[in-house]
Every structure is written in C-alpha cells, then in structure tokens.
Amino acid sequence: MEKLSKLVLVLTLLMYPLPLILSGYWERVLASVFMLTSLTYAQNVLLGYTGYPAFGAIAFFGVGGYATAILMIKAGLPFGVALIVGGLVASLLAFAIAPALMRLKSHYFAITTLALQIALAELFANLDITGGAYGINLPIYRGFLGTQIFYHIFLSILLGSFLVNLFIEKSRFGYALKAIREDEIAAESSGVNTVLFKSVAFGIMAFITGLVGGTYAYWITYIDPESMFDPLLSVKMFVALLFGGVGTVAGPFIGAFSLELVSELVWSKFVELHGVVLGVIILLVILLLPGGVLKSRSG
Amino acid sequence: MSLLVAQEIYKSFGGNKVLQGVSLEVSQGETLGIVGPNGSGKTTLINVLSGVIKPDSGVVVFGGRDITHWRPHRRAKLGIGRTYQITRLFANLTAIENVMIPLHYGSRQEASQERIEEILQMVGLSHKKENYASDLSLAQRKRLELARALALNPKLLLLDEVFAGLNPVAVQEIVSLIQELKNKLGITIVIVEHVLKALSQLADRVVVLAEGRLIFEGKYEDMVKDKEVIKAYLGERYGASA
Numbered sequence: 001m002e003k004l005s006k007l008v009l010v011l012t013l014l015m016y017p018l019p020l021i022l023s024g025y026w027e028r029v030l031a032s033v034f035m036l037t038s039l040t041y042a043q044n045v046l047l048g049y050t051g052y053p054a055f056g057a058i059a060f061f062g063v064g065g066y067a068t069a070i071l072m073i074k075a076g077l078p079f080g081v082a083l084i085v086g087g088l089v090a091s092l093l094a095f096a097i098a099p100a101l102m103r104l105k106s107h108y109f110a111i112t113t114l115a116l117q118i119a120l121a122e123l124f125a126n127l128d129i130t131g132g133a134y135g136i137n138l139p140i141y142r143g144f145l146g147t148q149i150f151y152h153i154f155l156s157i158l159l160g161s162f163l164v165n166l167f168i169e170k171s172r173f174g175y176a177l178k179a180i181r182e183d184e185i186a187a188e189s190s191g192v193n194t195v196l197f198k199s200v201a202f203g204i205m206a207f208i209t210g211l212v213g214g215t216y217a218y219w220i221t222y223i224d225p226e227s228m229f230d231p232l233l234s235v236k237m238f239v240a241l242l243f244g245g246v247g248t249v250a251g252p253f254i255g256a257f258s259l260e261l262v263s264e265l266v267w268s269k270f271v272e273l274h275g276v277v278l279g280v281i282i283l284l285v286i287l288l289l290p291g292g293v294l295k296s297r298s299g
Numbered sequence: 300m301s302l303l304v305a306q307e308i309y310k311s312f313g314g315n316k317v318l319q320g321v322s323l324e325v326s327q328g329e330t331l332g333i334v335g336p337n338g339s340g341k342t343t344l345i346n347v348l349s350g351v352i353k354p355d356s357g358v359v360v361f362g363g364r365d366i367t368h369w370r371p372h373r374r375a376k377l378g379i380g381r382t383y384q385i386t387r388l389f390a391n392l393t394a395i396e397n398v399m400i401p402l403h404y405g406s407r408q409e410a411s412q413e414r415i416e417e418i419l420q421m422v423g424l425s426h427k428k429e430n431y432a433s434d435l436s437l438a439q440r441k442r443l444e445l446a447r448a449l450a451l452n453p454k455l456l457l458l459d460e461v462f463a464g465l466n467p468v469a470v471q472e473i474v475s476l477i478q479e480l481k482n483k484l485g486i487t488i489v490i491v492e493h494v495l496k497a498l499s500q501l502a503d504r505v506v507v508l509a510e511g512r513l514i515f516e517g518k519y520e521d522m523v524k525d526k527e528v529i530k531a532y533l534g535e536r537y538g539a540s541a
Contacts, residue, residue: 172410175399186387188351189375189448190372190447191375191404194372
C-alpha cells in the first residue's frame with residue numbers, strides 16, 4: 001500500500017511537464033482522466049473512508065460549475081477566485097444538509113443524494129440566474145498558458161485530492177471517519193462526534209467535486225443542466241472507485257485511469273458500440289474482482 | 300454519593316411501552332446488577348443511560364449533571380463507557396486501532412503506543428494486538444470491547460450481557476477481569492446479565508426489571524428468594540409454589 005501511494009505521487013508529479021511533448025488530443029484525454037480521478041478521490045473520502053455512498057455526488061459538480069460560471073459572468077470575478085468560491089459554495093451546501101441527509105444510510109442515502117442531483121438539475125433549468133435550460137456561456141480562456149492550463153488545474157486538483165486521501169488514511173481525523181464507517185453507534189460511544197465528522201467528510205467530498213465542476217465549466221465554456229448534472233458521470237465515478245478499490249489511497253487512481261483510458265480507446269474504435277463494451281467491462285470487473293484491484297479490508 | 304441517578308424513565312417504541320417509570324441510583328464505586336426476563340427493558344435502559352436512545356420522559360443525572368439530552372459522544376467524554384450485547388467493534392480495524400480511537404477522541408489522553416498496550420494487556424489481548432477485530436473469537440471480541448470502554452478512562456462502565464455466548468471458563472476469566480477493574484481502578488459498574496452465577500460474584504446490589512418496571516431492589520441473596528421475581532422469571536405456577 002505504502003509503495004503504491006508513493007508511486008501514485010511520483011506519477012502525478014511526472015505528469016506536470018508532459019504537455020510539452022503531448023499532442024492536443026492526448027492533453028485533452030489526460031485532462032478528462034484527471035477530472036474523473038479527482039471525482040473518484042472525492043467519493044473515496046465519503047464512501048471509502050466514511051461508508052456513505054453519495055450516488056448523486058455530481059449535484060456538487062453542478063453547483064460548483066454553476067457557481068463558478070455565475071461568479072465570473074455576473075460578478076466579474078477572475079476565474080481563480082470564482083473557482084475557489086464555487087468549491088466553497090458546494091461544500092457549504094453539503095455541510096448544511098449533511099446532518100439531515102446523513103441520518104440515512106447505505107442505499108437510502110445513495111438514492112436521496114441522487115434525488116438531490118435531479119432536483120437541482122430541474123431547479124437550475126428553471127432559474128433566471130442559471131440561464132434556464134439554455135445554460136451559460138463562459139468566456140474563452142485566452143491567457144498565455146493556452147489550453148494547457150486546464151490540464152494543469154485538473155492535475156493539481158488530482159494531486160490535492162490524493163493528498164487529502166493520504167492524510168485521511170494516516171491521521172487521527174481519518175480514524176474518526178473509519179470508526180463511523182465501521183460502526184457509527186460504537187464510534188459515538190467512543191467519543192467521536194459522528195454528526196460533525198461525517199458532515200465534514202461530506203463537505204470535503206463536495207468541495208473537491210465542486211472544484212472539478214468549476215474547472216470543467218471554464219474548460220468547455222458552455223454549461224447547461226444536462227451536462228452539469230450528468231448521471232453518467234456518477235456511474236463512471238462509482239465504477240472507477242469499485243474497480244480500483246474502495247477505501248484505499250491508490251485505488252481511485254488505478255480505477256479512474258484504467259476506466260477512462262479504456263473508455264477513450266473503446267470510444268475511438270467502436271463509436272457505435274462503446275456503451276456495450278463498457279458495460280461488458282463493468283460486468284467482468286464485478287464478476288472477477290468484486291473487491292476492486294486493491295482490495296481493502298472494508299471492501 | 301450517587302454517581303448516576305435515573306428518575307422516572309419512560310420509553311415506548313410505538314405502542315410497546317418498554318420502560319414505564321424506572322428510577323435507580325448507583326453509588327460511586329458500586330456494582331449494580333440489572334436482571335430481568337427477555338424483553339423487560341434492560342438493554343433499553345442501558346441505551347438510555349449511555350445516550351444511544353432518548354427517553355420519552357425522565358431525567359438522567361451523572362456526577363451531579365443533567366445529561367438527559369447529551370449525545371453519546373459527550374457522555375463518553377464525561378467517563379461513561381459501555382459494551383454491547385452483540386459486540387459492535389470496528390471490525391476492519393486492528394485491536395490497537397480499536398483502542399486508539401476512544402483513547403484519542405473519548406478520553407482526550409495521548410494515544411501513545413504504551414498506553415494502548417497497557418490497556419490491551421489489562422484485558423489480556425496483548426498477543427492479538429495486530430489482529431483485525433473481525434478475526435477475533437467471541438470471547439476476545441468481548442475483551443476488546445471492554446478494552447475500548449476502558450480507553451475512555453471511565454468513571455462508569457455499562458456492561459450489557461458481557462457473558463452471553465461464552466463458555467464457563469471464559470465467563471470465569473472475564474469475571475476475574477471485571478473484579479480486578481473494580482478493585483484496582485475503582486470503576487462504578489452497571490451490569491445487565493442473565494448469567495446469574497457471574498452476577499452473584501460481581502454485584503453489590505441487584506435490581507430486577509419486568510415489563511418495564513422495577514419489581515425488586517436489594518441483595519442478590521434476597522432476590523433469588525423473592526416471590527415477585529420468581530413469578531416474573533418462571534411464571535405464575537412456580538411463583539405460587541415457591
């Protein structure tokens with residue numbers, strides 16, 4: 001485990017200078033791989049360490065994306081500031097609803113977060129400030145860094161979310177989350193303020209997810225409720241996490257990289273059939289590796 | 300002086316009145332046994348005392364403080380430790396980690412390696428410290444739960460059927476262990492138990508619950524002769540003939 005975490009760190013750092021030699025196509029492919037990896041790491045904080053599957057976590061991707069876009073367009077904030085505030089908006093929303101939402105467990109919790117995602121998509125499709133169903137156009141980035149900037153932002157979010165997972169794996173804070181995952185009542189009896197800790201975990205997940213959403217919005221320059229609250233993204237994130245290994249530090253990296261790269265290859269080779277091929281891969285993973293590539297104790 | 304006072308505790312689950320005005324006091328350093336037939340409300344009472352369940356009405360006072368509305372984690376920090384009838388360990392964590400969590404979050408002590416080892420040594424689990432809780436035998440799991448409660452540096456221990464499912468040898472070992480905790484550390488203990496032999500060795504005083512009410516309070520020797528108690532436990536016919 002220890003060695004794998006180091007390997008992930010080294011690989012991540014080695015990818016910083018890569019755009020110097022990569023084609024624009026691979027730069028975009030890798031940027032979307034980083035995006036999925038970050039989302040998977042965010043979910044790992046919640047499902048892997050705290051034991052709560054937020055199937056509708058993409059709700060916070062949407063909130064982060066929209067908040068960033070609105071702050072840039074309506075408030076005229078620079079992207080960097082808008083992105084951080086957008087992430088904070090997503091995490092504050094999560095933190096505020098967590099005490100009520102996290103009274104539910106396992107599939108009840110999963111379904112409720114999905115309902116939140118659907119409700120927010122409907123809400124954003126009908127508000128004026130979000131541009132309704134038409135969505136929002138963002139300015140195109142014309143800075144001197146070119147499109148590489150998105151590659152580097154996504155890579156930095158990936159690095160940050162990896163470090164958050166590493167910290168949780170090793171720290172006292174992480175043990176409070178693991179205690180909640182293992183047995184919430186026993187965690188309380190052991191002095192862990194479970195409502196506080198699981199709300200913080202939910203907030204961390206939403207913050208990372210919101211940052212990814214905000215960066216994605218600026219990257220594709222046009223957002224609408226359909227693209228920002230896309231259930232397929234939730235599915236991919238969960239498959240990546242289950243494939244890589246739930247509750248491990250290296251698992252999300254392995255899962256998201258293999259899934260997104262394979263998906264990209266399959267998509268470019270079998271445009272018509274890629275959904276089927278991906279479905280078959282998912283089934284094979286479930287049949288052959290039920291605990292993921294890195295099986296953790298909790299898996 | 301009473302360390303723990305429960306006054307007029309009522310609790311219903313739907314139409315099922317589980318506790319109907321239970322009051323009890325536990326003195327500092329005392330070991331109180333709670334006995335009663337299945338479904339008489341013993342575990343619910345422990346849950347109310349530890350904060351896992353909120354009573355419909357009634358008051359719980361610990362060390363002079365009204366803790367009726369306190370959540371379990373705050374009671375844990377105050378020094379109320381407990382075990383569960385069906386063990387609730389952190390199954391995918393090691394014995395060391397199971398003890399480390401309450402030590403850090405509950406007792407606010409430094410969760411040093413020495414302190415953890417000392418606690419595991421106390422319950423006789425030093426040789427299993429690296430094992431995952433889920434890999435332990437039932438008797439070892441019960442010991443680890445005890446260790447986890449001890450890590451809180453408790454003033455009061457609530458033990459919910461620690462002996463259930465254990466063989467007589469294991470029962471005797473854990474009886475000695477609890478006696479040691481009682482004598483060495485002076486911990487006040489409330490113990491729910493069906494294994495009367497064990498209880499007779501541990502309890503200074505016994506209360507009997509039946510259908511959510513206290514029907515007896517006194518010495519163990521008197522309890523086994525009490526007509527009310529025999530009736531509740533064995534039924535009308537035996538109660539009459541006793």
